[in-house]
Amino acid sequence: MNRALVADLRTLLGDDRVRTNSTELGLYGRDASNIEGSAGVVCFPLTTEEVQGCVLACVRHRTAFVARGSGTGLAGGATPLDQAVVIALTKMNRMLSVDAVNRMAWVEPGVLNLDLTRSVAHLGLHFAPDPSSQQSCSIGGNVANNSGGPHCLSDGVTAAHVLGLEVVLSDGSVVLFGGEAPECNELDLRGAFVGSEGMFGIATKVLVRLTQNPPAVKTMLMDFTSVEAGAQTVSAIIADGMVPAALEMMDQLCVQAVEEYIHAGLPVHAAAVLLVEVAGLPHGLQADVDRIVEIGMAHGAGTVRIAKDEAERALLWKGRKNAFGAIARIKPNYYLHDTVVPRRMLPEVLRQVYEIVQRHDLLVMNVFHAGDGNLHPLLVFDKREPGVMDRVHAAGEEIVRASVAAGGVLSGEHGIGLEKRDFMSLMFAPADLAAQADMRAAFDPSGLANPFKVLPSPAACGDVQHVPEGAWV
């Protein structure tokens, strides 16, 4: 690590907030993906000016920097490469202002997703994106990844809930993208920044839109004797003109693991379970519940369980949101995938997923956002088994290829990062990738903001390709 750079950072932030010991560098050398990187130094700014100072120091020393929130990303987006400077925004976690009347709030990027929602609950409001990691993921990370979550089916992903951004660009300038006024006479830089995975600059303040809590909610569980019947029910509900608040599916192996973990009386003998939530005003809500039950029954639903109170509703959601924690009971390691397919292709692609996984002698659990076709096949394994990682990666690649071949996309909410960078050409032609590289080059001409992510070479304009441990190639 460049000692002069570390000295500059220490002058700026003090010794306490510039860390170089090997334990901390190890911790910050990766995110929640399986990809190992290497951090040169970790710094913890508290203000926009300090972020600006960190960025300018990196520029002076021609060293790459990686913005990091809670590090819950699953695609290696926050994994530093080549001793990059990690700029951790976790200490910038203040709620700056809340406008309850117009339903928006300025927050710092380190505010946790669920903390934001809890802090405005007394106003009857919430922040709509709700990733399963919402207890620990940060708003800045949600912006970087354009995060989703089960309730994004009806309310949209992060891009629809970010109105404005204060950003430090790689030349150290502080800019405002979007804001309280809804339209500007310029390009939608706010929209372009959301989902840019830390490669366009560092968000230091975020203006979020807050959503009214629904006056009533009904959550129901339906079980099916085949995954196909469950998937067809999903398509039929949407085609009938309803957009439930959430429409989630779990397959048998997943239901069994979750049931052992939470003891909610889940139907462990069913091939698939649908968790459907409808929200809104009472008459419309009841009409939707009746119609959804009717559609489920017509597709062979065995039982329909409607949560009778908030406690039961919370229990059903606990099962869904903690499904990944339940998996440790089967095998110690897992690899979570994230692709989207057209809803109508769900039965076919799921059939292929089971076939691929069986062929590679692995186990798969499916727990996913069925309503928007967002698959999350979870490969479970024990990495102590010799050669197992090769099989995990081979199966993963086949699943991604099958999803794209079915008319789907590479990622629904986890992002591209390092994990899927080299699959971008499955979806995009060279001219398409060149246009995305032009966006990056305009926002960050220095190429120092989180380099080597998202864009495969040669679209990355001279970026040397690095193949870190754990990435698929």
Next chain:
Amino acid sequence: MIALDEFAAAVGSQGPVTIAGLGTRGGAVPGVHTVTAPLGIDFVQADEMIVSCGAGTPVDELVAAMAAHGQTVCLPAGGTVGGALAVGHSDVRRLGYGPVRDTLLQARYVSAAGEIVKAGGPTVKNVSGFDLCRLLVGSYGTLGFLGEVVLRTRPLAKHSQWFVTDATDPYPVFAALYRPVSVLWDGRRVWSLLEGHPADVEAQATSAGLAPCGGPPVLPTGSRRSLSPTQLVELAGDFVAEIGVGIVHHAQPATQAAVGEREAALSRALRVRFDPAGRLNPGLGV
């Protein structure tokens, strides 16, 4: 998929070129080689909540075709789909339906180099790569000319009704309603569009003291202003303000607030990257 080869050939790779729709939103740049985008619906997938069409398709035609599927597309009425996206101005239903920029899922456009380029993806959820679609919406064609688009659709409401009431303060009504599609205010009256189950709509209207009416007020056309929603209470003159959004339709002309210098420079840098010679819709897009 709609063939874009002829369109791309017409755009070419050299010399100034402009794109014409129906002239509803300002029209093509005068005196410049003019092209038109392909039109027609490629496919409607109601169960995927998407539609694919040529950018030259009239919005009203698309909305009528979607109605047959029990769905709609959230674009402002009139003109072409490409024009509505290129300008990016929402209509008065933005509070409930969201901005125009949230409607575009995938675009195939012709670049300044005359190449066909794809942005985004055809599914309602997608974070594969940078969000070029957001830049295209509101870019006035200066980054590329839209050829074919995949749009998000939404179910038509089972029941839809405009209401009105006298109110010098719009906020009690705004606070009383659950996710109204539109709340408009002219300083003396509040109009609201409510959608959903008829019994819910009626109960909401009763609780907020609203009376049914035939539709929204006529919008003044002197200027379209974009303000922080917190500034709306300070408005004076002949106006209709979109409460909770910040768009104001005012009888008096006004100049739109300029973005900051560094932000404007970044927009210029993007335009130069996408169209180094400035040949696409020259003079448009500041």
